[in-house]
Amino acid sequence: MMNRKLAFVGGGSMAQSMIGGLLANDYDPELIRVSDPDARQREALSRDFPVMITEDNLACIDSVDVITTAVKPQNMKQVLISLHQYLKPSSQLLISIAAGIRTKDMMRWVDCDIPLIRVMPNTPALIGYGASVLFANQNVRLSQKNMAQNIMQAVGEIAWVENEDLLDAVTGISGSGPAYFFRFIEIMINAAQKNGLDPELSKNLVLQTALGAAQLAKNSNLSAGELREQVTSKRGTTEAALNFMENSRIEAVLEDAISAAIARSKELASELGEK
Ligand SMILES: NC(=O)c1ccc[n+]([C@@H]2O[C@H](COP(=O)([O-])OP(=O)(O)OC[C@H]3O[C@@H](n4cnc5c(N)ncnc54)[C@H](OP(=O)(O)O)[C@@H]3O)[C@@H](O)[C@H]2O)c1
Structure with missing residues (x-):
């Protein structure tokens, strides 16, 4: 896991916590990229993290192993549609931490058979005390599950569910x-x-x-x-x-x-x- 290239699309509070957690766990900053359209957000990122920062989502995801979309739920559709032609389903894993967006909708927007993991985190993730529950679609390989697990463990504890519907209960609890x-x-x-x-x-x-x-x-x-x-x-x-x-x-x-x-x-x- 420690040598995988990771991209974060959206560099807000959640992405910053995850990057901070990964670096605190000795993840190589050269393997991490983050894109955000907001110049102030990019400045904040560059002050805190020696990672590659860009406003260009496509440059961010090019040839990485894992793409984490850390944008607000209402921006997910537009972001996934804009990325879809550039995704590499045979080699890339997509992780969404957006609350409430179902995998069937995301799969329709990306329009390819990409391995996709949906995560329901909670706000204490911002200080490393999160509780995240993960659901993998059928395209996800075991090695990719391990990668997602390692990334989310940078901000707290994790658990898996086999049935995506349970994420509604997770939302109501954690x-x-x-x-x-x-x-x-x-x-x-x-x-x-x-x-x-x-x-x-x-x-x-x-x-x-x-x-x-x-x-x-x-x-x-x-x-x-x-x-x-x-x-x-x-x-x-x-x-x-x-x-x-x-x-x-x-x-x-x-x-x-x-x-x-x-x-x-x-x-x-x-x-x-x-x-
Ligand atoms: N914060 C939490 O504790 C928490 C807990 C559970 C789940 N989540 C989930 O995590 C996700 C991110 O939350 P957050 O709190 O980190 O949000 P946030 O601070 O608003 O960060 C999202 C970032 O994505 C940027 N963005 C917007 N459109 C983009 C695009 N097309 N391409 C690339 N970046 C784009 C935003 O820029 P602009 O400001 O310019 O729009 C913003 O900097 C959400 O989906 C949320 O449901 C967060």
């Missing part, structure tokens, strides 16, 4: 998930302040508690439910809060919220693709 936790954090910080803690202490306590709980759950052999039971003594403070949450149907509320995100993911995929 794609939109950071915002659910931000909302929870926001509510707890406000509650801390309402109960007399100063803003800085409120923020620090809530964030460290969220981080600590996630790390503890991740490093423990116990399930989240078992960890919760461990800290919930009979007639104690935690039990009082949890009982209140259960009586307020917190589980049903969160389940319905996630279902709403999944339904919207399906709708958006149809809007961004073609009927």
Whole structure:
């Protein structure tokens, strides 16, 4: 993997995080190219990364092994159509990190049998703590799956699904998930302040508690439910809060919220693709 030529079409926040992650993992900068039409974006890239930077997408993808399209979902169709004659399906792998665009739509736009991997990342990828789920179409070879895996691991953890439809569920869980936790954090910080803690202490306590709980759950052999039971003594403070949450149907509320995100993911995929 470490000697493959990589192209990023679109050099925004996500591409910058991925390139940063790859370089931090000792990837040879001479093997990385990135194209972006925005001069300011190219300047930012050249300040941070000693990689080849161009405004010309075709120069960027010429004779590379992996092309990652890191443009906004609404630009994907135009970008793929503009690249399609220049793609080399027998030797190149295409990776899309655009939220919501289905492989069947991308395959129609590229109009060739290219190996294609669709990735659903999330925003903590920007600091190397992403959770990405990958789906490969039937043209992808094992060596190419490994390449995609290595690229996405530069910005966090990865998993594969065999059924593309599951990416809608992934969107509702890890794609939109950071915002659910931000909302929870926001509510707890406000509650801390309402109960007399100063803003800085409120923020620090809530964030460290969220981080600590996630790390503890991740490093423990116990399930989240078992960890919760461990800290919930009979007639104690935690039990009082949890009982209140259960009586307020917190589980049903969160389940319905996630279902709403999944339904919207399906709708958006149809809007961004073609009927
Ligand atoms: N940010 C995240 O954490 C995150 C999480 C999950 C998924 N994603 C996905 O990752 C993709 C990129 O997101 P981002 O946050 O990195 O977006 P971004 O910061 O807006 O970067 C996209 C870049 O692509 C450039 N671009 C537009 N049209 C182009 C073209 N025809 N050829 C080459 N480059 C072009 C844009 O330039 P202009 O500014 O001039 O348009 C911009 O610099 C999106 O599809 C998004 O769904 C991102």
